[in-house]
């Protein structure tokens with residue numbers, strides 16, 4: 220792919236990658252990071268869960284006690300946070316700033332996106348995230364990828380498909396800046412690269428969101 224000039228302004232804008240579990244976000248992002256080493260940063264989240272073997276404080280997560288986490292919530296330090304399975308997880312604004320001058324990439328779920336939307340513009344200077352929706356080509360393909368990955372049991376797949384319904388319903392409202400349909404991996408990867416690198420035409424290179432019948436996710 221020929222390299223067109225990078226627009227430096229856009230690299231200050233966090234790129235928020237949304238999309239149902241199983242769409243191919245990790246696959247596409249890992250390829251992007253491998254092709255552009257040192258260009259992008261993933262923020263280190265805070266969590267109240269205990270570290271697993273081999274995890275290091277400040278590397279995989281900032282491990283904190285619930286009391287400290289909640290104090291940070293009260294202080295308004297989180298751009299997004301949520302509780303899963305009895306533990307809290309969240310991204311602080313400080314964790315985002317620490318990535319500078321690398322472009323910040325966030326892979327967050329709908330709950331986080333909604334919080335970020337309400338908080339980003341209130342920051343000083345305001346954060347101007349680019350919201351990207353990575354879409355599966357069809358619902359049957361999404362189901363195939365989720366089960367084909369072999370990482371989830373039936374109950375986990377069910378939970379993910381329920382969440383996918385909400386993600387897609389939100390996407391259908393047209394709230395994202397760009398939609399990329401991950402049908403052909405190579406084509407989707409090139410589009411993601413264009414958006415993430417801020418290459419000329421990045422804002423116009425997206426796809427039309429496919430027509431989905433979300434009832435197929437029930």
Ligand SMILES: Nc1ncnc2c1ncn2[C@@H]1O[C@H](COP(=O)(O)OP(=O)(O)OP(=O)(O)O)[C@@H](O)[C@H]1O
Pocket residue numbers: 238239240241242243244245246247364365367368401402403404
């Ligand atoms: N374009 C594609 N064509 C066919 N298979 C794909 C494509 N993109 C990804 N996959 C496969 O789909 C599965 C799900 O991909 P991946 O794990 O990257 O999804 P994800 O969106 O990051 O999910 P999660 O949010 O659960 O981490 C993987 O097995 C991956 O190899």
